[in-house]
Amino acid sequence: MAGHLFLDAEPWVDWAWVSTHVPTVLGYLGQHVELTAISLAGGIVISLPLGVAAYRWTGLRLPALGLFGTFYTIPSLAFFALMVPYTGISELTALIPLTGYNVLILLRNVIVGLDEVPKDVLDAADGMGYRPFARLLRIELPLALPAMLAGLRVATVSTIGIITIASVIALGGLGELIYQGFIESFRTPLVVGMVLCVAFALVADVLLAGIRRLAMPWARSG
Amino acid sequence: MDFLHGVLLWFGDGAHWRGSDGIPTRLGEHLHLSLESVVIGAVIALPIGIVLGHYGRFGNLAISVSNVGRAIPSYGILVIAFTLFGFGDGPIVLALTALAIPPMVTNSYVALTEVDPDIKEAARGMGYREFAQLLRIELPLAVPLIMAGIRTSAIQVVATATVAALIAGGGLGRYIVDGFAQFDYTKLFAGAVLVALLALATELSLSALERVLVPRGIRLLTARAARRGTAFKTA
Numbered sequence: 001m002a003g004h005l006f007l008d009a010e011p012w013v014d015w016a017w018v019s020t021h022v023p024t025v026l027g028y029l030g031q032h033v034e035l036t037a038i039s040l041a042g043g044i045v046i047s048l049p050l051g052v053a054a055y056r057w058t059g060l061r062l063p064a065l066g067l068f069g070t071f072y073t074i075p076s077l078a079f080f081a082l083m084v085p086y087t088g089i090s091e092l093t094a095l096i097p098l099t100g101y102n103v104l105i106l107l108r109n110v111i112v113g114l115d116e117v118p119k120d121v122l123d124a125a126d127g128m129g130y131r132p133f134a135r136l137l138r139i140e141l142p143l144a145l146p147a148m149l150a151g152l153r154v155a156t157v158s159t160i161g162i163i164t165i166a167s168v169i170a171l172g173g174l175g176e177l178i179y180q181g182f183i184e185s186f187r188t189p190l191v192v193g194m195v196l197c198v199a200f201a202l203v204a205d206v207l208l209a210g211i212r213r214l215a216m217p218w219a220r221s222g
Numbered sequence: 223m224d225f226l227h228g229v230l231l232w233f234g235d236g237a238h239w240r241g242s243d244g245i246p247t248r249l250g251e252h253l254h255l256s257l258e259s260v261v262i263g264a265v266i267a268l269p270i271g272i273v274l275g276h277y278g279r280f281g282n283l284a285i286s287v288s289n290v291g292r293a294i295p296s297y298g299i300l301v302i303a304f305t306l307f308g309f310g311d312g313p314i315v316l317a318l319t320a321l322a323i324p325p326m327v328t329n330s331y332v333a334l335t336e337v338d339p340d341i342k343e344a345a346r347g348m349g350y351r352e353f354a355q356l357l358r359i360e361l362p363l364a365v366p367l368i369m370a371g372i373r374t375s376a377i378q379v380v381a382t383a384t385v386a387a388l389i390a391g392g393g394l395g396r397y398i399v400d401g402f403a404q405f406d407y408t409k410l411f412a413g414a415v416l417v418a419l420l421a422l423a424t425e426l427s428l429s430a431l432e433r434v435l436v437p438r439g440i441r442l443l444t445a446r447a448a449r450r451g452t453a454f455k456t457a
Binding site for chain 1: 295296302304382384389398402410411413414
């Protein structure tokens with residue numbers, strides 16, 4: 001079983017293959033970036049208003065976190081498969097589960113971030129005459145930003161990894177290269193897919209860390 | 223509705239409950255692969271995390287190893303294990319164990335570093351030796367977060383074991399992979415329902431176990447820490 005580990009001479013990367021497959025590889029990378037971006041955007045669009053609502057009306061927390069927590073527990077391959085009979089082999093089949101996962105991570109962080117805004121700050125804002133909506137927009141949300149961005153980083157790295165699984169049912173992304181490496185017993189696409197996936201996750205994480213620094217000049221450390 | 227009716231009929235068909243491709247066999251395979259990986263992972267990860275956390279050393283290393291680990295797709299790790307070692311349960315358990323280790327190291331490390339220094343000092347003052355202090359003071363206080371780490375690992379392993387079906391592994395993922403390959407959407411959907419139910423059952427039973435294992439007093443003391451246990455979805 002383990003016999004062929006060091007005996008065969010197959011190189012991990014066949015550069016000739018790489019040089020002739022640049023457009024294909026970039027196509028998969030583009031798809032991967034697109035799926036990541038859309039599912040994160042969808043996650044933000046749903047979790048932000050929902051998080052604010054759950055912060056205001058605490059009765060909403062349990063049902064919202066329970067519903068998306070249940071989605072989150074469902075393994076991605078199963079969730080994709082549950083979608084297939086309804087949405088076919090389309091991007092939507094990957095996007096709905098991925099967005100659902102992101103909503104949970106982001107929702108939690110929106111609520112925690114808003115909860116952790118000091119009471120004194122709120123009192124001061126009220127004293128300065130802020131109305132509730134202005135206070136939310138200009139005081140509470142900016143102060144909750146660190147927690148929200150931390151959630152966004154987790155969601156991003158997690159999403160980039162999970163999208164590879166979408167290729168098991170032919171939904172595209174860098175996982176297609178990993179799948180090809182498996183099917184053809186050919187290491188090069190596997191290595192290229194893995195390296196690009198990790199590189200994309202690291203670049204996205206560094207970019208978000210940069211945004212955090214720009215958005216919060218008062219929190220330079222960390 | 224016709225489709226869901228077909229799925230119900232699939233579950234009602236006795237043939238799907240017998241033999242080597244029957245639900246009990248596939249469930250058994252899934253649990254066997256997962257349990258083996260989590261136990262081997264725990265035997266490796268917990269001592270490392272506990273010792274590092276007790277001495278408060280190499281914390282950055284432990285945390286950054288698991289952070290980098292998160293960026294590596296679990297699916298890719300499975301395929302690499304297959305590329306190196308071929309078909310079989312061995313390579314799958316190896317890959318799943320590799321995935322199980324990081325959350326358990328991180329959580330047990332954090333659990334031990336977060337034991338209140340005053341409590342440790344009090345233990346010293348009462349004459350506890352280092353090992354007894356670790357065993358009887360620090361570990362009980364660290365149990366909630368350690369258990370959260372084990373739960374996180376177990377849930378991710380159960381989820382990733384589904385994907386192992388792609389590299390010819392057993393388990394409930396077989397129905398999804400085979401159903402997809404055969405354009406049998408009923409089987410695909412039924413398999414997905416089974417996997418989803420297993421994942422939810424794993425989550426619920428481990429949460430219940432956590433509640434039983436952690437004494438009430440400690441649970442109240444560390445409620446906030448336990449809630450913060452790192453959840454990270456890899457599959």
